[in-house]
Amino acid sequence: MHADLNLLTVLDALLEESSVMGAAERLHLSSPAVSRTLGRIRKVTGDDILVRTGHSMTPTPYALGIREEVHRLVRQANAVLSPSRELDLAELDRTFTVQCHDALTSSLVPALVARVARHAPRVRLRVLAEHSADTDDLRHGRVDLELGGGTPELPEFRSETLGTDPLAVVMRSGHPCADHLDLPAYAAQPHVVVSRRGRFSAPIDDLLAGAGLHRRVVATVATVHTALQIAATSDALVTTTTILCRPLIEAFGLATQPLPAEATEAAINCNWHQRYDSDLAHAWLRDQVRTVLAEVLGGEG
Helix, strand or coil, rough: CCCCCCCHHHHHHHHCCHHHEEEHHHHHCCCCHHHHHHHHHHHHCCCCCCCEEEEEEEHHHHHHHHHHHHHHHHHHHHHHCCCCCCCCCCCCCEEEEEEEEEHHHHHHHHHHHHHHHHCCCCCCCCCCEECCCCCCCCCCCCEEEEEECCCCCCCCEEEEEEEEEEEEEEEECCCCCCCCHHHHHHHHCCEEEEEECCCCCHHHHHHHHHCCCCEEEEEEEEEEHHHHHHCCCCCCCCEEEEECCCHHHHCCCEEEEEECCCCCEEEEEEEEEEHHHHCCHHHHHHHHHHHHHHHHHHHCC
């Protein structure tokens, strides 16, 4: 059976008005059009629905029995096709999954959790670490937001640059380069590279090559935390973002020097799947991330 759901709308109006003319006025249709639809409803149900009693029409027992159910179905259909455009944060009960690297986790997530809990107490955040390879988690809804330096290439994804963070060179306190660092001295030191894919090179290596220099990378690690642990107990240098890594840098008691080369600041991107473009709760979460990150970046110095 291929049901025409438009019949329910007309049937609801007929049962409310007990009149073809009244239903037509309510639906902004002509009386003949509603009369024809009533004929179709009678054919589908095998019931007269409305019968004439003098100058008015009276619902049949079957019609009276289904009136409330029909009204409920029409109301539900209208709710599905006309979703609410208001968000009740006090009642919002949802778990959002955010994926980001550990520097963002340290600098952004504590403030984000506090802000979300303050405005939407029933919302939960699941924070995941970056994978070593690209995944389909965004596409399949296992991750709601991906925060980091990368941007998806496929058109089904959305990406917004929320800010940038200048690069710095991090080293142990008392390092020979702690008071002054130029490019030759930078290249002469051992280095630890942070790369979720395990790469031994970064854009800074192109800058060094242009100056006829080459650095020695002693290790590549997946997290900033691990890289700074190595730097804290050796002469290895770590080139990373200044502001987002500040909590970790301070926790290890490390020193920083400006990167001794002109380099583009690291972008901080927010990525999501297009299915969430019009999702009010998801848009609210993106706004919270945007606000908190602006506070973190703007509060430095």
